[in-house]
Amino acid sequence: MSIALPRLWRLLPLALLTACAGAPSSPPAAAEPDSPLYRLLLAEIAGARGRVDVALEQLEAVGSAVDDPRVARRTWEAAAYLERDEAALAAARRWLALAPEDPEARLALAWAALRCGAQAEALAALEGLLAAAPWPPAQTWNTLAQWLQRAGPGHEQAALQLMAELLARHGEAAEGWLAYAHLALAAEDLEAAERALQNALERAPHAVDAERLYAQLLARTGRAEQAAERLARLLAARPDADEARLDYARLLIDLDRQEAALVELRRLAERRRADPQVFYALALVALETEQPALAREALERLLSLGGHDDVAHYFLGRLAETEGQRERALSHYRRVQGGPHLLDAQLRIAALLRAGGDAAEAYRRLLRLRETFPDRSTRLRLYAIEAEWLEQDGDVETALARLDEALAQFPGDRDLLYTRALLYERLGRVAEAERDLRSVLLRAPEDAAALNALGYILTLHTDRLEEAHALIEAALRLEPEDPAILDSMGWVLYRMGRVEAARPYLERAYAGDRHAEIAAHLIEVLWRLGERARARALLAEALAEHPGDRHLEALRRRLGAEAAAP
Numbered sequence: 001m002s003i004a005l006p007r008l009w010r011l012l013p014l015a016l017l018t019a020c021a022g023a024p025s026s027p028p029a030a031a032e033p034d035s036p037l038y039r040l041l042l043a044e045i046a047g048a049r050g051r052v053d054v055a056l057e058q059l060e061a062v063g064s065a066v067d068d069p070r071v072a073r074r075t076w077e078a079a080a081y082l083e084r085d086e087a088a089l090a091a092a093r094r095w096l097a098l099a100p101e102d103p104e105a106r107l108a109l110a111w112a113a114l115r116c117g118a119q120a121e122a123l124a125a126l127e128g129l130l131a132a133a134p135w136p137p138a139q140t141w142n143t144l145a146q147w148l149q150r151a152g153p154g155h156e157q158a159a160l161q162l163m164a165e166l167l168a169r170h171g172e173a174a175e176g177w178l179a180y181a182h183l184a185l186a187a188e189d190l191e192a193a194e195r196a197l198q199n200a201l202e203r204a205p206h207a208v209d210a211e212r213l214y215a216q217l218l219a220r221t222g223r224a225e226q227a228a229e230r231l232a233r234l235l236a237a238r239p240d241a242d243e244a245r246l247d248y249a250r251l252l253i254d255l256d257r258q259e260a261a262l263v264e265l266r267r268l269a270e271r272r273r274a275d276p277q278v279f280y281a282l283a284l285v286a287l288e289t290e291q292p293a294l295a296r297e298a299l300e301r302l303l304s305l306g307g308h309d310d311v312a313h314y315f316l317g318r319l320a321e322t323e324g325q326r327e328r329a330l331s332h333y334r335r336v337q338g339g340p341h342l343l344d345a346q347l348r349i350a351a352l353l354r355a356g357g358d359a360a361e362a363y364r365r366l367l368r369l370r371e372t373f374p375d376r377s378t379r380l381r382l383y384a385i386e387a388e389w390l391e392q393d394g395d396v397e398t399a400l401a402r403l404d405e406a407l408a409q410f411p412g413d414r415d416l417l418y419t420r421a422l423l424y425e426r427l428g429r430v431a432e433a434e435r436d437l438r439s440v441l442l443r444a445p446e447d448a449a450a451l452n453a454l455g456y457i458l459t460l461h462t463d464r465l466e467e468a469h470a471l472i473e474a475a476l477r478l479e480p481e482d483p484a485i486l487d488s489m490g491w492v493l494y495r496m497g498r499v500e501a502a503r504p505y506l507e508r509a510y511a512g513d514r515h516a517e518i519a520a521h522l523i524e525v526l527w528r529l530g531e532r533a534r535a536r537a538l539l540a541e542a543l544a545e546h547p548g549d550r551h552l553e554a555l556r557r558r559l560g561a562e563a564a565a566p
Helices: 014-020 036-048 052-065 069-081 085-098 103-115 119-132 137-149 156-169 174-186 190-203 208-220 224-237 242-254 258-271 276-288 292-305 309-322 326-334 342-355 359-372 376-392 396-409 414-426 430-443 448-461 465-478 483-495 499-512 516-528 532-545 550-564
Strands: none
Touching (some): 052 069, 069 085, 069 103, 103 156, 137 156, 137 174, 156 174, 174 208, 190 208, 224 242, 242 258, 242 276, 258 276, 276 292, 292 309, 309 326, 309 342, 326 342, 342 359, 342 376, 359 376, 376 396, 376 414, 414 430, 499 516, 516 532, 516 550, 532 550
16 A cells, blocks of 8 residues: 555645535634534544544545535545545545546546456546546556556556556557556566567667666566666667666676776766766766776765765765875765765774774764664674774773673674674683584574684684584585685694695685685695695795784794704
C-alpha cells in the first residue's frame, strides 16, 4: 500500500463547507450537530490531529448530502490511507460522478477497483482516461502505470493483467509498452519486462528512455557487457542523450573500465556544467584512477553548485590527506555537517589528531562519537577502532578493558570476541584467548578466521599440535586460498617436524601476501632445508619491504648467530 494522505491535512476552506451545506452568502450560523457542515468540520479537525478513522466516519456520514467532488476526494483519501478498499471504491465512484473530467478521479477509481478485484470497472476507468488524453501520451501511460503500481503487494499480477488488456487495445503506443515494462520490473517479472521493452523499441527505435531501461534490465540480470554495448550503440545514434551517457559511464565503472568511464564523464562535464551527478561521478573516478588534479577540479565544481557541500568537503579532505596536507584535510573534514560521510569525516579528524600527537583529544572524540551515534553497528565499529589504536599505542591492557566494556553492552558479538582473543594472545593469556575463540565457534562452527586463529594460537603457545592441525585444516577447507590460513598450515607442519611438507604452503602464502610474519616463516623453513642462500636473499628482500619488523629482526639475529657458530 503506497497511497498516502497529503503531508499536512489541510482544513477545507470555510467557503467550501458553507457551500456544501447550502448556506447563503451571508456569514454562516453555528453548525448544528449532525448537520453536513458540522460533520465536515469534525472530519477536518480529526484528520489534522491524525485521527483519520474518525475523519472517514464523519465524511461517510455526510454521504450524498454534499455534492462537491472535493469532499468525495477527501473521503477517498481517508479510505485509501486506512486501506478500507470498499469505502475507497464507493468514494471514487462518487468523485468521478461529480467530476467526470478529472483524470485523477478515474485513476482513483481504477486503483480502488483493482484492489477490490473489480477488473472490468478498473479497465473501463482507464479506457476513459486514455480516451480523454488529459496529458501527452508518455505522461498518461506513465501516470497510469504508477497508480497501478500503488495498488501494493498482492496486486502486482492483477495490475499487469490490467495493463496487458489495455495494450491489447492500444498496442501501437510505444509509451504504453515502456510503462508496462516499468510495472513488470516493479513486480519482479523480468521476462515480461524484457518482452515489453522489445515491443517498445520495435515501435520507437532508439527511444532513449526505453533503451536506458533495457540496459538497466540487462545489467540487473548479469548481462552488463550487453548493456554497455547497447548503450554505446544508442549514443552513436543519439550523441545528445546525456542521461544515457551517464548510465553508460556508471556501467563502465561497474565493469572496472574506469579510463573509458572517465572519457564519457569528461564529455558530459563539458555539456552539463550544472549537473552535480556528473561532477560527483567524475571526482570519484578521477580519485580511483589517481588523477588528483582532475578530482579536485570536479569536487570544487561540485562545491560551487551548492547543495552537495558535505560530499565535496569530505572527498576534498581525503584528497588533501593523501597529499600530506594535514591542516587542509582537517579544515575540509570539519565542514562536513551531515550526510553519509559525517561519521567517516569525524573519524578522519580523530585519526589526524592522533597522528599529529594529540592522542588524548582523538580518544575524547571517539567517546563523543559513541554518544552521538547510538546505533549498534556504529558503536561496535567505534569500540573496535579504539581498541586497535590503543593496541598500536602499546596500551594493550586498556584496549582489553575497552573491549570488556563493549562486550558488556553487546554480549557474544563475534568481532569483539575475536579481537579480544588476539589481544589476549599478545599478552600470553592463551586460555582466555581460547575461551573467546571457542565462544565464536560455538555460534559459528564454520568461521574460517576463528578456526585458523585458534589453531595458530595453539601452534605458537602449546604442544597441542595435532589439535591445532585439525583446526587449521578445517579452516583451509573453507578458504583454500587464504594466505593467512596457508601460513598457519605451513607453520604447524613445521612445528610438527614436517619441514618439507610445510614449504609449499608457505610459498603459496607468501605469493598471496608478502606479510613480514609469513616471510619469516618461509625463511625459517628454507634455512632448515639447507637453502641458506635463498633464505638470506629472501630475508634481505623482506627487511627492505618491512624495515625494523620484530619478527624479521629476531630471525636475522638468530640466523646470523647460527651461521657464525662453528
